[in-house]
Amino acid sequence: MKSMELDICFSPALYPFYRKENDTVIVVDVFRASATLCAMLANGASAVITVADIEEAKQYKSRGYLVGAERNARQCDFADFGNSPYDYTREKVAGKEVVFTTTNGTRAIDAAKNAKQLFVGTFSNLEALLQKIVEVGERVVILCAGWNNRANVEDTLFGGRFAEKLSEKTTVALKSDAVKMALELWQSAKENPLEYLKNSEHYHRLIANGVESDAEYCLKENSVSIVPVYDKRSNKLIVSR
Amino acid sequence: MKSMELDICFSPALYPFYRKENDTVIVVDVFRASATLCAMLANGASAVITVADIEEAKQYKSRGYLVGAERNARQCDFADFGNSPYDYTREKVAGKEVVFTTTNGTRAIDAAKNAKQLFVGTFSNLEALLQKIVEVGERVVILCAGWNNRANVEDTLFGGRFAEKLSEKTTVALKSDAVKMALELWQSAKENPLEYLKNSEHYHRLIANGVESDAEYCLKENSVSIVPVYDKRSNKLIVSR
Numbered sequence: 091m092k093s094m095e096l097d098i099c100f101s102p103a104l105y106p107f108y109r110k111e112n113d114t115v116i117v118v119d120v121f122r123a124s125a126t127l128c129a130m131l132a133n134g135a136s137a138v139i140t141v142a143d144i145e146e147a148k149q150y151k152s153r154g155y156l157v158g159a160e161r162n163a164r165q166c167d168f169a170d171f172g173n174s175p176y177d178y179t180r181e182k183v184a185g186k187e188v189v190f191t192t193t194n195g196t197r198a199i200d201a202a203k204n205a206k207q208l209f210v211g212t213f214s215n216l217e218a219l220l221q222k223i224v225e226v227g228e229r230v231v232i233l234c235a236g237w238n239n240r241a242n243v244e245d246t247l248f249g250g251r252f253a254e255k256l257s258e259k260t261t262v263a264l265k266s267d268a269v270k271m272a273l274e275l276w277q278s279a280k281e282n283p284l285e286y287l288k289n290s291e292h293y294h295r296l297i298a299n300g301v302e303s304d305a306e307y308c309l310k311e312n313s314v315s316i317v318p319v320y321d322k323r324s325n326k327l328i329v330s331r
Numbered sequence: 332m333k334s335m336e337l338d339i340c341f342s343p344a345l346y347p348f349y350r351k352e353n354d355t356v357i358v359v360d361v362f363r364a365s366a367t368l369c370a371m372l373a374n375g376a377s378a379v380i381t382v383a384d385i386e387e388a389k390q391y392k393s394r395g396y397l398v399g400a401e402r403n404a405r406q407c408d409f410a411d412f413g414n415s416p417y418d419y420t421r422e423k424v425a426g427k428e429v430v431f432t433t434t435n436g437t438r439a440i441d442a443a444k445n446a447k448q449l450f451v452g453t454f455s456n457l458e459a460l461l462q463k464i465v466e467v468g469e470r471v472v473i474l475c476a477g478w479n480n481r482a483n484v485e486d487t488l489f490g491g492r493f494a495e496k497l498s499e500k501t502t503v504a505l506k507s508d509a510v511k512m513a514l515e516l517w518q519s520a521k522e523n524p525l526e527y528l529k530n531s532e533h534y535h536r537l538i539a540n541g542v543e544s545d546a547e548y549c550l551k552e553n554s555v556s557i558v559p560v561y562d563k564r565s566n567k568l569i570v571s572r
Contacts, residue, residue, distance in 0.1 A: 100482055101345055107480040239348040241341055241482075243508040265530045267484040271516060278515050291508045 094223075095263040096256060098249040098272050100241040102194075102201040105233055109328045114256065115205040115251070116219065119235035120244035122173050123195025124212035125308045126158070127327060129175035132314035134184030137326040140196040141189060150189040156182070158190040163292075163299045172179060174304050175214075187326070198235040199320065199327075205231075208320035209224045212312045212328065218323045222317050222330060224260050243275070243290040244308075247283060250276025283309050334502045336470045339509040341482040341488040343435075343442040346474055355467045356446040357460065357493070360375070360476035363414050363486035364436025365453035366549045368568060370416035373555035375425030378567040381437040382430060393405045395450035397423070399431045404533075404540045405446040415545050416455075428567070440561065440568075446472075449561035449569065453489060455554045457496065463558050465501050465570060484516070484531040488524060491517025524550050 098270055099108040117126050130138055137259075141147050144159060147166055153155045158171035158178070165172025173192050183219065202208050207226065209220040232252060234245035249272035256262050264270070279286035284306060287293050296302040307313070319330035342348040359365050371379055382388050389409055389417060392398040397410035399419070406413025411423075414433050431437065431570070443449050448467065452460040464471055473493060475486035491513035497503050521526035525547060528534050537543040548554070560571035 100341060102347055103348065104480060107342075107344065190559050192374075237508075239345060240507075241345075241512065243511060246512060265532065266481075267455060267478075268482050270530065271482065271487060271512065272517050274516055275512060278519075288465055288513065291506065312514075 093261045093263070094227050095229045095265070096232070097229070097235065097266045098268040100139050100234050100246065100268060101236040101239045102198045102233065103239040105201045110229055112206050112228055112291070114207040114223070114228060114230045115202040116209045116211040116230065116232045117195070117198045117202060117222070117235065118211055118232055118245050118248050119192070119195035120212055120248050121199060121296060121306055122175065122304050122308050123192040123235065124210050125214045125317050126178065127177045127190065127195070127210050128212065128215045128314045129176040130183050130188050131327070131329050132316050133178055133180040135178070135188045136185055137187045137324065137328050138318070139187060139189045139326050140199050141191045142196055142200055144191065146159050147189055147191045149328070153244070155189045156186055158188055159190045162193060163295045163301065164216050174301060176304070188266055194235040194237055198233050202233050203298055203320060209330065210318035213251070213254070213309050213311045214307070215317055216252070217312045218315045218317050220255055220259060223256060238294060242292060244287055244292060246272050246275055247279050247287070250274070251280070271318055284317065334504070335468050336504040336506070337473070337494055337497060337510055339473045339475065339476050339487070339513050341487065341509060342477045342480045343439045343474065344480040345483065346442045349472050351470055353447050353469055355448040355450070355464070355469060355471045356443040357450050357452040357464070357484050358436070358439045358443060358475045358476065359452055359489050360433070360436035360439060361453055361489050361549055362537060362551050363416060363432040363545050364476065365451050366455045367414050367416045368431065368460065368555065368559050369456045369555045370452050371419040371424050371429050372559050372568070372570050373557050374419055374421040376419070376429045377426055378428045378565065378569050379559070380428060380430045380567050381440050382432045383437055383441055385432065387434045388430055394410070396430045397427055399428070399429055401433045403434060404536045404542065415542060416546070416548055430565060433440070435476040435478055439474050443474050447540055450571065451559035452493070454492070454550050454552045455548070456556070456558055457557045458553045459558050461500060464497060466553055478533060483533060485528055485533060487513045487516055488520050488528070491515070491530065492521070507514045
């Protein structure tokens, strides 16, 4: 068994204070970008181009790309898809490149693009992600997408769940205060994470936009078996081999 | 009873994303700057000049000021005091202005100087602080000093304790995810906060520097009855009237 270290960063704006050389970063945006990215690639999308702003997404759209775009939990008018994992069916995305922009998820990916490796993780690909990370065997930082750079409960909960599972599989140092806070939160929520999160800020946003049915999908473990990885050469997310 | 709102910001670097107009900010640095600042002013110091860097503190020293200076949990050689609340006895500080710089506490004060009001709070002045805040009756943000802009357990715990007590005294909205996380953490720790924190990053730093005996003082509630407030006119911390 390798020995490794795990840390959790609650906001993209804090990443500069968590970054170390040779880090592997896991970007998590539980509601909903991480699950949606996993769904696209699991359903056969050849790659995902994440872009930070709406104008850039519109330009891709005018050039014939499939575009997923969300702001404040709503699908943008011009886009083919929003930020629901159910939008991206195999019929629609298999073999195609998808352009994707969301309120928080793409910002988090941008913040950590220069890490040694960048994976996208969430409950839906937990087991596949754990296998990758055990292979990595070095320092790993879970980077929470948060909400407009504010900490949120759901991404922190995933951090706690991941820390729990990883420490079952390998020897991992969990010294960071943020990891301890996340583990504590997960202990309180684990009996029923969906119920627990019904009191969170973002769940109320999902309800306000009539998309709270996505929440159950986003919290279900191991519905896909792929891990999105950021390919530095092409500047796209692809399935990690 | 007034209706008010409480939020918690885990790091000075995140404060721009928590700030709203007319906020009252409570800067908390549990280990140990908040308790030390409270001790100085409770023991009769006429004011505290907080400075961000060591060079500026040295200049004050050369002009005859009493200077407290700490970096990484150690007293700086040139200084009269470190960051222990026990250093600042009435005999030494009564009637005098003290210049003070610490690793994280002064940075947090700097970050929020432009708030409508800025108080310094911690366990040692909890009840006095609660009274002030109930009078304020508007939006209040607890700004955690953290450690080099990273989130820490002890400041978050204080946020949870403060939220619990404030909601006993008045009607206060606790909608923020960060507040929920802090309350949850406090529930886990409240039976014995000192024992709970022995597993935290900063407690290990206190031990490494032989000053862990300060921890008990820093967690004891209501040992002083003053609240430090930032006076914009003089750029100093004074006792709030």
